[in-house]
Amino acid sequence: MTAADVTAGGITAEEPGLLTQARWAVSDTLVLTRRALLVWTRVPAYIVFTVIQPVMFVLLFRYVFGGAIQVPGASYVNYLMPGIIGQTAAFASFGTAIALAQELKKGVIDRLRSMPMARSAVLSGRLVADTGRMLVTILIIVAVGYLVGFRFQNGFGPAVGMVVLATVFGLSICVIAAFTGLAIGDEESVQAFGLIWLFPLTFVSSAFVPIQSMPGWMQVFANHQPVTYVVNTMRALALGKPFSDNLSSDLWHSIAWLAGIFIVFVPLAVRAYRRAS
């Protein structure tokens, strides 16, 4: 057996150096990112969910509800698009939770955890893939928005800023979903609860209607929750005045919320991954 300790293409028990470990952490993440994207392209249902559903939301709000909703300072389609993009980014987290719960149940995560690969790669690969997927979805929504009358009003730079903010926001929700998916660990429960908490969060916000139209008690919640801050910032970036009047306040609140979510939920997700069974 000793001669076979280092076989061609085999592995050894030697501890690799730190540099090698860092390189492996990156390459393992990319391998698992590629795997997740490959799976995504092979399941028609996932593509429908990530592309068709948000497009339907755009069309419904633009043409069904839009006629009845008046907003000051902009046409409704311009008001709507940053909100829909924020919601779409948040809903992308559903895929994160489902995929992790499935892998846990099938033993894929057990297999990967028993292998000499970077332990961070399962989570980071999943999040990189989901972020890439989310970005594609956002760009499709923007294109659909342009077809139904939406126009960026504030120049190219801020428009890119809006897309970046939406992506970082979506990633933060994906981290929460990674934690819940691994902590719950049961696909059916994740299916049932994966989106429910996002409905009040996205609808009771400034995403679709001005908050002033809501009852007073609801305004208290809507005014102080992260989706409102993020969507307000996105709208300010996309449309400029009058939405950019509070830009610095909205931006700092958004950054604080997003930082808070990452600080709390990244360690929780990592811990859930370590303990997952």
Place this chain on the structure above:
Amino acid sequence: MLTGGPAQEDVVTETSTGPAILVEGLTKSFGDVHALRGIDLSVPRGTVLGVLGPNGAGKTTAVRILTTLLQPDGGRALVEGRDVVRQAPAVRRLIGLSGQSAAIQEELTGRENLELIGRLYHLKRADTRTRAAELLAQFDLTDAAHRPAKTYSGGMQRRLDLAASLVGRPRVLFLDEPTTGLDPRSRLGMWDIIRSLVADGTTLLLTTQYLDEADELADEIVVIDHGLVIAAGTAEELKGRVGGDVLEFSVPDRARIKDAVAAIAEVGESEPHVDEETGVISVGVGGRGSDALIEAVRALDTVGVQTKGLALRRPSLDDVFLALTGHAAEEEQPGKPRRGGRRARKKDQAEQDNARPDSATVSS
């Protein structure tokens, strides 16, 4: 391939002489459930240990600890001389794991699945491709290599999963119930594969609920029940624990089973066991063989009980388990619903026997 720095924490202890797997006083509880209550194991290199026990005995918990997936509460476990807790990264480079379900990505093809694992073992691209092709051929999956794994049969998925656990050429392989849920024919094919792995010198720890499987594949068997090792030895040694031959018969008239048991109790050297489902009565008769058979016929004739299939046979591991634990191997714990009793397994075995001639074989 490895540019590794100093091998810190990888102090090689007991590697050249010690056993491939060494477990001492291992304990693990989940709340009030004591899954492992202090088990000891020692598996010499290149041998197969069969860990046998019913559902919930603690087999999977032991495998999860040995494969670094779970931290034990107490005791220690070494794989190739490396501690599974303190030297977990080193252990992971030496082991392969194939669990109870097929841990493969169903949307990807067989080849993609194996190449993915190869990349995660940091094999070079060319080596990854060669190794995947080798394993696909060895496991008779070359023709299906380009198809998504979800189109595979259950047996094929398990073979692919086992192949995935071998990509890194592990020195110690853990198979957690490798044939549970497989049809009898796929099960026999899996047995052939496992035998060929052992022939290559891999050390193997295999858990199973099937006594015939342990008998067939393992050099040594430990029997686990309620988190404790209750017996250890070769299949023959364990059969010796029953103390000789077993007399077995069934009573078609269920109402007379009690009379039959009373009559036979005189003849037997152990407490007669009645299978509630089949009405089959078995009793150990030690080394008295045919004398016991004659006595039994007389005793049953005296009380006027009609019997069917009265015969003397060598003890099976079923009898061993019964003698050791007081319950049959695949019966659930008392109070829980039964899932497939002795009868189910017997039927299973019969089907297997029928399937034997045309069972799938594997080129290696």
